Amino acid sequence: MQANSTTPPDPPRSRARRKRDVLARLRDDVDLWVASADATGGAYLVPLSFVWDGSTLTVSTPRASRTAVNLVRAGRARVALGTTRDVVIVEGDVEAIPIGTDIGLEDAHANATGFDPRTLAEEYVYLRITPHSIQAWRETNELADRQLMRGGVWLD
Amino acid sequence: MQANSTTPPDPPRSRARRKRDVLARLRDDVDLWVASADATGGAYLVPLSFVWDGSTLTVSTPRASRTAVNLVRAGRARVALGTTRDVVIVEGDVEAIPIGTDIGLEDAHANATGFDPRTLAEEYVYLRITPHSIQAWRETNELADRQLMRGGVWLD
Numbered sequence: 120m121q122a123n124s125t126t127p128p129d130p131p132r133s134r135a136r137r138k139r140d141v142l143a144r145l146r147d148d149v150d151l152w153v154a155s156a157d158a159t160g161g162a163y164l165v166p167l168s169f170v171w172d173g174s175t176l177t178v179s180t181p182r183a184s185r186t187a188v189n190l191v192r193a194g195r196a197r198v199a200l201g202t203t204r205d206v207v208i209v210e211g212d213v214e215a216i217p218i219g220t221d222i223g224l225e226d227a228h229a230n231a232t233g234f235d236p237r238t239l240a241e242e243y244v245y246l247r248i249t250p251h252s253i254q255a256w257r258e259t260n261e262l263a264d265r266q267l268m269r270g271g272v273w274l275d
Numbered sequence: 276m277q278a279n280s281t282t283p284p285d286p287p288r289s290r291a292r293r294k295r296d297v298l299a300r301l302r303d304d305v306d307l308w309v310a311s312a313d314a315t316g317g318a319y320l321v322p323l324s325f326v327w328d329g330s331t332l333t334v335s336t337p338r339a340s341r342t343a344v345n346l347v348r349a350g351r352a353r354v355a356l357g358t359t360r361d362v363v364i365v366e367g368d369v370e371a372i373p374i375g376t377d378i379g380l381e382d383a384h385a386n387a388t389g390f391d392p393r394t395l396a397e398e399y400v401y402l403r404i405t406p407h408s409i410q411a412w413r414e415t416n417e418l419a420d421r422q423l424m425r426g427g428v429w430l431d
Binding site: 149150151154156157158159160161162163164165166189192193196197198199202203204206208259 | 349
C-alpha cells in the first residue's frame with residue numbers, strides 16, 4: 120500500500136481511466152484473492168479463479184471448504200484482483216448457486232477458468248458476487264480517489 | 276487455485292525447493308496481502324508492505340485502521356505473498372509493537388518498505404507476525420504437498 124522510494128510513481132490515473140482498467144481486469148484476469156471469516160472472527164484467505172459476466176463475478180469452490188462456508192454465512196465478500204501495486208478491491212453480496220442451476224454460468228465459468236467443478240467427485244458450489252463497492256489504486260498517490268463504485272453505482 | 280488449461284503446469288517442486296523459494300520471497304518481496312476479520316466475522320483484505328528479519332514478518336499500519344484493530348483483537352494473521360499462481364500463505368501470531376519500542380525494527384522496516392511511519396502525523400503501529408504455518412504452491416499439482424511449516428517448525 121506504500122510507495123517504494125526507489126522509483127517515483129506515475130501520476131494518478133483519472134477515475135475514467137481506472138474504471139477502464141478495472142473492467143479490463145475483470146474481463147481478462149483469471150484469479151483473485153478471496154478474504155472470508157467465520158462467525159467468531161477467524162479470517163481466511165485463498166486465491167480462486169473467477170468469471171465475470173459484465174456485472175457479477177462468480178467463483179467455485181468445494182461446498183464444505185472454509186471459504187464457501189464463510190461466504191455463505193456472511194452473505195458478502197471482499198476480494199482483490201491484480202497485484203499489491205495495482206490493486207482492485209471488490210466488495211459485494213454473495214449468492215450460492217448449486218451445480219445444475221444455471222448451465223450458462225457453469226459453461227462460462229469452465230471456459231474462463233480452465234476447470235470444471237461439474238466433473239469432480241467433490242461437491243462444489245458456485246458463489247456469485249454482485250459488487251456494491253469497487254476501489255482501485257496503484258501507489259499511495261492514487262489512494263485519495265480510489266473509490267470507483269459505491270452502492271452498486273459507478274461514480275462519475 | 277486451479278490450473279489453467281491453456282498451458283500444462285511445470286512438474287511439482289520438491290519441498291526443499293519450495294522452502295528456498297519461500298525464503299527468497301520473504302527476503303526480497305516488499306508487499307503482501309493481509310486478511311483480517313472483526314469479532315462478528317466481517318472479513319477485510321488489504322495489501323501492506325513488510326520486512327522479514329529471518330524469522331518474523333513485520334507490517335505497519337495506522338493504529339485505528341480496520342486491519343490493525345482486527346489483528347490486535349484476533350492475535351493472529353493469515354497473509355499471502357506472491358501471486359495467485361505462485362502462492363505463499365503464512366499464518367502466525369501477531370504482536371503489536373508501538374512506535375519507539377524497537378528502533379532496529381523501525382529502521383529495518385523503513386529500509387525494506389521505503390516508507391517510515393515514524394515521520395507521519397497519524398499514529399501507526401508495527402504488527403509483528405511470527406509464522407506457525409507456511410504453505411506454498413503454484414498450480415493444482417502442488418497442492419498435495421503445500422504445507423512447509425507446521426507448529427512453527429519447517430517440515431523435512
